[in-house]
Amino acid sequence: MINQLIQRIQKTKAPICVGLDPMLGYIPEHVTRKAFDEFGETLEGAAEAIWQFNKEIVDHVYDIIPSVKPQIAMYEQFGIEGLKIYKRTVDYCQEKGLLVIGDAKRGDIGSTSAAYATAHIGHVKVGSSVLTGFGTDFLTVNPYLGTDGVKPFVDVCKEEDRGLFVLVKTSNPSSGEFQDQLIGGRPLYELVADKVVEWGADCMDGAYSNVGAVVGATYPEMSRILRKLMPNTYFLVPGYGAQGGTAEDLKYCFNEDGLGAIVNSSRGIIAAYKQEKYAKFGAEHFGEASRQAVIDMVSDINSVL
Amino acid sequence: MINQLIQRIQKTKAPICVGLDPMLGYIPEHVTRKAFDEFGETLEGAAEAIWQFNKEIVDHVYDIIPSVKPQIAMYEQFGIEGLKIYKRTVDYCQEKGLLVIGDAKRGDIGSTSAAYATAHIGHVKVGSSVLTGFGTDFLTVNPYLGTDGVKPFVDVCKEEDRGLFVLVKTSNPSSGEFQDQLIGGRPLYELVADKVVEWGADCMDGAYSNVGAVVGATYPEMSRILRKLMPNTYFLVPGYGAQGGTAEDLKYCFNEDGLGAIVNSSRGIIAAYKQEKYAKFGAEHFGEASRQAVIDMVSDINSVL
Known part of the structure; x- marks a missing residue:
């Protein structure tokens, strides 16, 4: 498996993963509004907003990165509805050819x-x-x-x-x-x-x-x-x-x-549109802001290698 | 919250929690068979078997214990369907007057x-x-x-x-x-x-x-x-x-x-019917075996206090 990751890192020249850790506060209002209109201010509504947000970002970056790292806590906080979106995100990213690092930090006794x-x-x-x-x-x-x-x-x-x-x-x-x-x-x-x-x-x-x-x-x-x-x-x-x-x-x-x-970056990529540096994209085009933030991050890291 | 737990421990004279950590191998065949007949050999079928198993045990012990401790890993292994049953188990135990200790061993950076x-x-x-x-x-x-x-x-x-x-x-x-x-x-x-x-x-x-x-x-x-x-x-x-x-x-x-x-006990209670000591109850009456195992555990612990 690590060899597959290395091959994709070499192909994209991007030793990074994008942390898909969506907090509701990161999601542009037009996305949450649409989800709440359809599903109400419910766990399902929140989950739908997260899904649309994730999908837009993945669609804008999947061809220039090897992997994503969804942080399961951000989904778990919305209970079952959140975890359905975690699973849907994992599946979607894999369909797009990305390797998925589940950031769950699990650990217990043997069984x-x-x-x-x-x-x-x-x-x-x-x-x-x-x-x-x-x-x-x-x-x-x-x-x-x-x-x-x-x-x-x-x-x-x-x-x-x-x-x-x-x-x-x-x-x-x-x-x-x-x-x-x-x-x-x-x-x-x-x-x-x-x-x-x-x-x-x-x-x-x-x-x-x-x-x-x-x-x-x-x-x-x-x-x-x-x-x-x-x-x-x-x-x-x-x-x-x-x-x-x-x-x-x-x-x-x-x-x-x-x-x-x-190297992982979460906020820096998924909420890039909120930074002054990427403000020109506007909240409507948050996926494009994320793509530019990935390009900048990769170039920053490659500059020291 | 800890005070509520203490009150229930004092009322039941049982300083214990029952670990609701259902492995499929613990569940009597008549329970899994019924679930698989209805939902197939699917994640849903496994989750249904776990739910029926948990419910039977909780129904047989809720009046003599203060709390339960479901181990979320045992549910997580069946994905979303398993976690739905984790949530249903938490809700059902609370309706029955039990305090629920979620055994999830979570921990990460601040946010x-x-x-x-x-x-x-x-x-x-x-x-x-x-x-x-x-x-x-x-x-x-x-x-x-x-x-x-x-x-x-x-x-x-x-x-x-x-x-x-x-x-x-x-x-x-x-x-x-x-x-x-x-x-x-x-x-x-x-x-x-x-x-x-x-x-x-x-x-x-x-x-x-x-x-x-x-x-x-x-x-x-x-x-x-x-x-x-x-x-x-x-x-x-x-x-x-x-x-x-x-x-x-x-x-x-x-x-x-x-x-x-x-004090927690999982296998010792929920799979009691498999022990020679409780074999007389038979797999059909696994809930009764669990109740007897709780009574014996409480008496064993109280003997040293």
Whole structure:
């Protein structure tokens, strides 16, 4: 699976994913108004607005990016109706030729992680049928419960050729509270990195493993060390743009071959039309603003590689 | 919210929750057969079987327990159809007077955690409507991202009088891999415990905080220390029964007032009819077997308090 992602990154020359994390506040009024007119100010109405918003953005960017990363929380908040749109977005993006990184950060004890893995990257057996829950290509995973909490995800990756990105060092301000604590002189995130390498060792797909790592763009010094600790691990890098990470901060996430990292931007792309820089497109043409923001982001990142 | 839970624990004299974690393999054949006959071997068929199974168990135990803990992964694996049954189970249990602990172990950066909190224990605004996603009373939360990842859940607890259980020391075999690592001489889970106390301090609801902790039954020595570190924190205790924790192991999770902990059992209750001890009920009467298993579990736990 990671090899498919790399091929699409090379084809588009865009080591990025677009975070499809639609908050209602990002959606232009003409889109929400139409959805509310049809379905009312209901969960269904909100879900419809999100779907139309996502579709417009995907239609404007699918040919210049390798992948998207929908954040499931943004859909979960609208309950079942929201999750239907999560699933519809996943399916639509895959139809458009995009790889989908489900950002769900799941993780639990063994049998429960197995159910999450089934839900998101696997298949479930019902009688003699083999069926799909959400069917994303990659999934983000939380490592706090240790190996037996992560292993079921790795097993599904091997069986189904899917991929993971395990949280190692996250991009948020408090990420250091536990992740940076020193254990025998080394921060916790390095111990997690060691485990990610171990989990990924028999999951290689070409030069990289199907077990990747989440490494925030906001801590470049740490990225530099993590890059060395995990030479064959792909990094999913949040924190670029709205969260403060710059292209300069990102360069340590990449290997010398120009590979090894995929950078996410959510707000910076999907709500681009709200930025002064893209205001000329107007809210009516928010998809075009997003396309221009993707082009600018790719050029910004490629300038440091 | 925690005060409501305590009142129900005192009324039922049952410091337990029943883990509604239905695997298809737990469901008697007559239930799945009927569901598959109606809906086929589909996600809908599986979801219908789970719903009928859950309903029968809840109908047989609701009057002798304070709460249930559905594990959302077991529903998520059947995609949207499964999640509809999760929601239907939450609603049905609440109608029956039970408090519902949503076991979803969510946790992310701030804005995303806010969306998860909205989804599970809060309300979402759509235009001028205020709507509910899943509407559980309590939610389990993963602390790996630190304070800004947990705070949005705490904020919703304060606004809506809901409760949390934050993972501190989990019950699984690998839990020590990261959680037990020593930081300045103290294990990571103790640092997390300190933070749980801090997060819960302005969330008090009587003698206990609405911010509780997950502390596994399988590590009694650690429970003893954690009990002292977190005197006003309610413990949600997994690991009893099928995972190996005994009543004797549990006693350190309780305070001297006999309060302070709620013990979960999933398989041991919902699949009781499969145990030799309850075989006399037969698969047809699995609900009665579950009721007897609850009575036995309560008596076992009360024997050490």
